[in-house]
Amino acid sequence: MTFRTAALLLSLASTTGLAFAHGNEDHKPAGPVRMEQKPWGIAGEAKAVTRTIEIGMTDAMRFTPDRLEVRQGETIRFVHNNAGKVMHEFVLGTKKDLDEHAALMKKFPGMEHDEPYMSHVAPGQRGEIVWRFNRAGEFDFACLLPGHYEAGMVGKIKVVAQ
Structure with a gap:
């Protein structure tokens, strides 16, 4: 198989909903972090964390806290504690992105992404992400597992300009 063929197959797999599953199974260790700029920031480096x-x-479909304020330029370590009995996740994004992703999750409930x-957190477990907020604005976070988003498992992050 040529490099071009392999790249094409990988591209097709990533756009056809062929991905991993959201479930209570263990997730494989993450590979190298993709440093891709998003409207809400970019993946951060652990050594640059300024705050945790x-x-x-919870299974009441809530995050605590559900409102946050950070300063533009901060690199935050989010530590997620799942006190519930079901899988939950924490996904950063814009409201539009989260709405679109939640709709996809309804159509393809076996979809997984890393x-x-x-952060996908099994019952009774902890997860974490490190994120650099390099753009000011108001952004959202949510659990996009089917039913969780609709039940109100959402939050807001205000990124204050420097």
Whole structure:
């Protein structure tokens, strides 16, 4: 198989919903973090963390806290604690991106993804992400597992300009 063929197959797989599953199974260790700029920031490096924020997740379909304020330029370590009995996730994004992703999750509930702005946390476990907020604005976070988003498992992050 040529490099071009392999790249094409990988590209097709990533756009056809062929991905991993969201479930209570163990997730494979993450590979290298993709440093891709998003409207809400970019993956951060652990050595650059300026603050750690603990986020609780419950089966009442809530995050605690669900409103955050950070400064533009901060690199935050989010530590997610799932106190529930079901899988939860934490996904950063814009409201539009989260709405679109939630709709895809309904159509393809077995879909999985391993992006640096997402954390999947099994019941009773902890997860974390490191994110650099290099753009000011108001952004969102949510659990996009089917039913969780609709039940109100959402939050807001205000990134204050320097």
